Amino acid sequence: MSILDQDQTEAPVDPSRRRFLGRTSLTLAAAIGGVAVAHAQQRSQIHAGEADHSSSNPGPENAALLAENPNSNTPPETDFGDIGPIWYSFDLARKRVEQGGWTHQVTQRELPSSKDIAGVNMRLTAGSFRELHWHTADEWAYMLYGNARVTVLNPDGTIFIDDVSKGDLWFFPAGYPHSIQGLGPDGCEFLLVFDEGNFSEDGTFLVSEWLAHTPDEVIAKNTGLDAAAIAKLPKRELYIFPSDLPGTLAADRAEVGGPSVASKQQYTFKMLSMTPTKTSSGGEVRVVDSHNFPVSKSIAAGLVILKPGAIRELHWHPNASEWQFYLAGKGRMTIFMPSNRARTMDFNANDVGYVPAVAGHYIENTGTEDLIFLELFKADTFQDISLNNWLRRLPAQMVKAHTNLTAAEIRRIPIEKQEVIGR
Ligand code: MN
Ligand code: MN
Numbered sequence: 001m002s003i004l005d006q007d008q009t010e011a012p013v014d015p016s017r018r019r020f021l022g023r024t025s026l027t028l029a030a031a032i033g034g035v036a037v038a039h040a041q042q043r044s045q046i047h048a049g050e051a052d053h054s055s056s057n058p059g060p061e062n063a064a065l066l067a068e069n070p071n072s073n074t075p076p077e078t079d080f081g082d083i084g085p086i087w088y089s090f091d092l093a094r095k096r097v098e099q100g101g102w103t104h105q106v107t108q109r110e111l112p113s114s115k116d117i118a119g120v121n122m123r124l125t126a127g128s129f130r131e132l133h134w135h136t137a138d139e140w141a142y143m144l145y146g147n148a149r150v151t152v153l154n155p156d157g158t159i160f161i162d163d164v165s166k167g168d169l170w171f172f173p174a175g176y177p178h179s180i181q182g183l184g185p186d187g188c189e190f191l192l193v194f195d196e197g198n199f200s201e202d203g204t205f206l207v208s209e210w211l212a213h214t215p216d217e218v219i220a221k222n223t224g225l226d227a228a229a230i231a232k233l234p235k236r237e238l239y240i241f242p243s244d245l246p247g248t249l250a251a252d253r254a255e256v257g258g259p260s261v262a263s264k265q266q267y268t269f270k271m272l273s274m275t276p277t278k279t280s281s282g283g284e285v286r287v288v289d290s291h292n293f294p295v296s297k298s299i300a301a302g303l304v305i306l307k308p309g310a311i312r313e314l315h316w317h318p319n320a321s322e323w324q325f326y327l328a329g330k331g332r333m334t335i336f337m338p339s340n341r342a343r344t345m346d347f348n349a350n351d352v353g354y355v356p357a358v359a360g361h362y363i364e365n366t367g368t369e370d371l372i373f374l375e376l377f378k379a380d381t382f383q384d385i386s387l388n389n390w391l392r393r394l395p396a397q398m399v400k401a402h403t404n405l406t407a408a409e410i411r412r413i414p415i416e417k418q419e420v421i422g423r
Pocket of ligand 1: 133134135139178
C-alpha cells in the first residue's frame, strides 16, 4: 500500500489546530531531516486539504474528547496510516463498587493490542480487604495513594508481611496466595499489573468461594472444625469488604511466629524513594527489574518523571511490548511501525498507553507540570535502545551516507543514551 492509499482513509482535520503540526527542534528530528526531505514533499501534497475547507467539520463532535487529544484530532503531518489502538483510560472502564472500595480494569478486552499485560486500578478504604486470593498471572503493583498491608505465603510455609505507601511496589508470583488491606488514615489506591493481557480481576481464586464449594464433611475432615463453626463460613464471595484496622506491622509479624516463619524473599520495593537510575535536565528515570528486585522475574518497570517540554528520547525495547500508566501531567507519544506508519496520541492522568514490541517511540511532556508515567514490560530486565546512541556509535561516514549530515552535525547528537532529554 502506498502512502497515498493509506492517507485517503484518514479523517479531515481542523485547520485551527495546525499549530500542533510544526516540527520541533528535537535533536533527532534534525538528524533524520535529510531522509525526511522526500517524504515531506509527498506530505505537502497529501495533506494539502488540511489547510483549506476540506478539513471543516460541520457535524457533531465530542469537544471535551477532542480537547484532550489534539494530536489524535489533528495528527502531526508526520503521522501516516493506522497502527491499531494504543490508548485507553481507566476513566472509561466500568467501576465495580463494593462496600469497602472499588475496582476497574483495562485488559485485552478494553485495549485489544495489549496481549502481554493487563491493568487493574483499585481503592480500599481504611481497614477494608481485597479478599485472600490467588491467580494464574504474576502480579506487580504500584501504590498511588495512602497505605496498605500486604501478605503473601511461600510454598515452603514462610510468610511475607509488609506495609506499603505511595510510591512503593510489590510483586506476587502466580499461584502464591496473598492479601491487601487498606490502612489508616484513609486506606489506599493502587495500580495492579498482570503478565496476562486477558487477566480478569473477576476471575481470581477466592478463599471464600473455595470453602463454599467444598462439602461440609470434607471441610470438617480437613480442618478439624465442628458443624457449628463450619456454619459460620461465608456462602458467597467477599472480594472487597470492610474490616477492622490491624495492629502494628511488628505485632502482626510477631503473632504469626516471628523470624522463624518469615519469608526469605522480599516482595516489596520502595520505587519512588530509590535513587534515580538516570537523572538529567529533562527529569528522572527509576528502573526496577530482576537486577535490583530479584523476585520480579516477569515484570520490568520504569518510573519516568519528565519536566515540561522534555522528552523521553526516541527509543525502542528489544525484548517486550510496553504497557504504560500515566500518573500525572500531559504528554504525547508517537509510535512508528513498518511500513511507513506512525500514530500520535495524547495522554493524561489515569490513561493507559500501549507500544507494540520493538516499535520506535518517544514521549513528550506537552503540559506545564511534570509528566509522570510507568513503563511496564513482560520481561525480567528493562532494556531499551536509543536512536541517538545507535547513530553515534557508528562510524560517521556510515551515518553520513544514511542522513546527509556532516560529521560536525552528527557530533551534536548525544552519544550516550540519555533516557530523558531536557528542552
Ligand atoms: Mn492478586
Ligand atoms: Mn518505551
